[in-house]
Amino acid sequence: MKVTICGGGVIGASIAYFLSRRGVEVSVVERTGVANGASGKSGGFLALDWCDGSDLAPLARRSFELHGTLAESLGRDWGYRRVETLGVVASTRRDVSGYRKLPSPDWLADEAAVHGRLGTPASTAQIDPAAFTNAMMSAAIDGGATLIEGCVEGMAFSPGGNEVTGAIVDGATLWSDAVVIAMGPWSMLACQWLPLGPTHGLKGHSLVFDYAPSPESLFVELETDDGEISSPEINPRPDGTTYVCGLSGHDALPMDPADVVPEAGASEKLRRMTSHVSPELGASRVLTAQSCYRPVTADGLPQIGAVPGVAGAYVATGHSVWGMLNGPATGEAMAELITEGAAKTVNLAPFDPARLRL
Ligand SMILES: Cc1cc2nc3c(=O)[nH]c(=O)nc-3n(C[C@H](O)[C@H](O)[C@H](O)COP(=O)(O)OP(=O)(O)OC[C@H]3O[C@@H](n4cnc5c(N)ncnc54)[C@H](O)[C@@H]3O)c2cc1C
Structure with a gap:
């Protein structure tokens, strides 16, 4: 299976990492450099329970746990530490x-x-966001993923138009079984290509x-x-x-x-x-x-899931102030969704992209 991920921020890198662990052939297309957007310039503050009481709670709790296990298992240093x-x-x-x-x-x-x-150190932590995003991308590359420097300009479709067959990158088609839009605020561009609600x-x-x-x-x-x-x-x-x-x-x-x-x-x-x-x-x-x-997004929740009505098209963006925290669990859930047809570790229903279509 070939998957193209559009965008090399924390969300794209996390999806690439978890897909590469499943043996998927992954290409990440990034226009300006890994972590050059918010994923390299954010606070990198993480909290276990600050999303409790909202639909984000299970995603945040799973992701806080994943940050800890990734820091132990990947053997790279991105300044992860528990803090007061x-x-x-x-x-x-x-x-x-x-x-x-x-x-x-x-x-x-x-x-x-x-x-x-x-x-407390049991509930809050920090990372260097650029180092973390680059480490996730490097780990994905070690697992077989390819990083392509290029600009995603559109999607390629099957003759009926209801299935994505690749991404148009700098004028050429990168043929793929699935394409993921993870371009942060620039995911807005994808509204011209796919039936997606806006991300600002x-x-x-x-x-x-x-x-x-x-x-x-x-x-x-x-x-x-x-x-x-x-x-x-x-x-x-x-x-x-x-x-x-x-x-x-x-x-x-x-x-x-x-x-x-x-x-x-x-x-x-x-x-x-x-x-x-x-x-x-x-x-x-x-x-x-x-x-x-x-x-x-308009309702403050990310859009994470399959693009409605277009086979092979997925989106993961709109994480607002919690993208560094929620990157790992988003990557894990997206890898499950793309390879198995459904996310298992986190229920993605509250983040269904269909809710945002105008
Ligand atoms: C000031 C500030 C502080 C923050 N602090 C925290 C914090 O403490 N904790 C926390 O959890 N979150 C924090 N956040 C939020 C977090 O930074 C974001 O939610 C997260 O970085 C979004 O990641 P992303 O991968 O969706 O987007 P981005 O990081 O924006 O990545 C998108 C990538 O897509 C690329 N791209 C765009 N267009 C194209 C194209 N056409 N073709 C190819 N590539 C393209 C861009 O170059 C970019 O690298 C903060 C945000 C800000 C602004």
Whole structure:
């Protein structure tokens, strides 16, 4: 069986890995480089139970477990570690000491207060998202998968048009028994080729600082003098860097993933926000200033499954803020669906792409 996966983000790489373990002949087509989208620029924060109470819960719980077993079994290092996760409130215009319930890490501003423990090492973890995505792709390649640098421009169909026979890549047809759309926010393009509901892109900025504090992940509520409330997220990493995100962007998604750039003034604003929470962190050297788009659907749930009415066509996208967490279980379930006709480890019914068709 030949399967073409369109997109080399965490979702495409995870599907490729689990398909290659089943002996499937896999090609991954990636336009700009593995993990060059959100999968290389996200926080890489993982939580066991933060999706509980929603349709995502079984997927998230299975995926949290898979992250642990993959870190042990693949023999590669992507900075996986279990962490404490703290809730922090900080304000430049009022005294928030009344919120203080736990001692603050010593690298936080005096004005910042830790109001609670949001996760323990049993329930929260971190990865370096680019390293993880590349490791999954490398493991897939070790298992026989091929990575093709190219742009997916359309689908090839059987004469009746109700079966996909391949993907059009840079003008040539890559013949396949099945094709998976996993192009993150650029999966929107596939709405022109297949009966799919839309996936949009929401932009976010992030900075990577050359700073190595204690390892807690922080979810901050920050109020500044102008009354603006923001929610920076701070993830120290084992490689001696610290990742900060939490500032949205407004630019529309560019058609070429290589054209994604931070908006004017955004990196400076995010550094100022960081300084209010931790002056030391905010004053340290910025190694990377970047932006990316997370893929979102109309109802906030991913679309994972068979494309309705077109044999051989599949989609896995729209993972929003939990794509790094939910990549492995999505890959595992998609591999089951494609090779056995149904997912077994996770019920994909809530993510049926048919629900989003306009
Ligand atoms: C600021 C920010 C922080 C985040 N933090 C977290 C977090 O802490 N934890 C978490 O679980 N999730 C987090 N996320 C969400 C997570 O990053 C995404 O859900 C996930 O990366 C989406 O992966 P993907 O593979 O679907 O898409 P992408 O990573 O966007 O990959 C899609 C790939 O398709 C390729 N492509 C596009 N068009 C074509 C084409 N025509 N032909 C071939 N290839 C093409 C692109 O180049 C790209 O590499 C965060 C997101 C953002 C924006």
